[in-house]
Amino acid sequence: MPNDFIASATRTIELESKAVAELTRQIDQNFTQACELIMSAKGRVIVTGMGKSGHVGNKIAATLASTGTPSFFVHPAEASHGDLGMITKDDVVLALSNSGTTAEIVSLLPLIKRLGIKLISITGNPDSTLSKAADANLNTYVSEEACPLNLAPTSSTTTQLVMGDALAIALLEHKGFSAEDFAFSHPGGALGRKLLLKVEDVMQSGTDLPVVTEGMTVKDALFIMTEKGLGMTVVVNKEGDLIGVFTDGDLRRAMDKYDRVMPIAIEDVMTATTKTVDSQILAAEALAMMENWSITSLVVATGQQPIGVVHLHAILRAGVA
Numbered sequence: 001m002p003n004d005f006i007a008s009a010t011r012t013i014e015l016e017s018k019a020v021a022e023l024t025r026q027i028d029q030n031f032t033q034a035c036e037l038i039m040s041a042k043g044r045v046i047v048t049g050m051g052k053s054g055h056v057g058n059k060i061a062a063t064l065a066s067t068g069t070p071s072f073f074v075h076p077a078e079a080s081h082g083d084l085g086m087i088t089k090d091d092v093v094l095a096l097s098n099s100g101t102t103a104e105i106v107s108l109l110p111l112i113k114r115l116g117i118k119l120i121s122i123t124g125n126p127d128s129t130l131s132k133a134a135d136a137n138l139n140t141y142v143s144e145e146a147c148p149l150n151l152a153p154t155s156s157t158t159t160q161l162v163m164g165d166a167l168a169i170a171l172l173e174h175k176g177f178s179a180e181d182f183a184f185s186h187p188g189g190a191l192g193r194k195l196l197l198k199v200e201d202v203m204q205s206g207t208d209l210p211v212v213t214e215g216m217t218v219k220d221a222l223f224i225m226t227e228k229g230l231g232m233t234v235v236v237n238k239e240g241d242l243i244g245v246f247t248d249g250d251l252r253r254a255m256d257k258y259d260r261v262m263p264i265a266i267e268d269v270m271t272a273t274t275k276t277v278d279s280q281i282l283a284a285e286a287l288a289m290m291e292n293w294s295i296t297s298l299v300v301a302t303g304q305q306p307i308g309v310v311h312l313h314a315i316l317r318a319g320v321a
Helices: 002-026 029-040 051-066 109-115 129-133 155-175 179-184 190-196 218-228 248-257 283-293 312-317
Strands: 045-049 071-073 092-097 118-123 136-139 211-213 232-236 242-247 297-302 305-311
Touching (some): 029 118, 029 136, 029 155, 045 051, 118 155
Parallel strands (some): 092 118, 118 136
8 A cells, every 4th residue: 555655664764864863972082083084194095895884885985085085995805805905004994884793894804904004984883893993983873774674774874874974074174175176076067067167168259259449330339249149249448448338238229219320339329337257257156147137148357358258158058057
């Protein structure tokens, strides 16, 4: 029955939520020590775990790496058959085992100790072999798995994952890791485009920049606007300083006001109050400004000199939205 499925789902969520809530009471000086061990290490964080803990460990390693703490996952069974050579004495090992007695991990402890590698454990049993061997143990004990048989790792793997996130975020905040730093770890996705793409990367500049000089006519401006394809042009004085813009909207307003528009001097019908931005701001910031001001383009300027125009469509085509 659907209600049975819903009841089961609700029970699982409630049990795992309870386990996570209890986790806050298990955070102690060991957590601080774990962070300090990672911060002081010259190498990387090597995460290891078997079975479900291994899957969680893979995710923790990925989260650490993407938030400024170099890290990768090593399978404990593979480590004992050669992959231990990937670990150096400058690294820190983060080992996950709910029981703290996983044979594949326990078998690595003498080698880790012999190499003098610092060890952090995430276990559900603070009195276990792994916990006692660790320089810092993060306690993820749960009183009850969400599995009704109390066998399948459910609540325990959730608390492991949350503890890993807590560790990654604590390190991120301590390092002052920024959104731009995060973007450098994600250059290929939408997040990277939003956080890395600058106005200078999408603006129309150089010979593609529509420019008219004061004294030129509306007719001159329309030729340039058509050629450059932006539906607007910047207007400069004889020294090349920005004094305004002329847009399709300005043209419509001029046609309502004058019988003959084409011969009118551009400075008589332009918009003198012009929004400008610096070429080094993020394209996402420029997009927000356009949305806030209900405009479709911004003049990019250095001081009083226009160097480009960034159009709404160019930002959207670049995948920033």
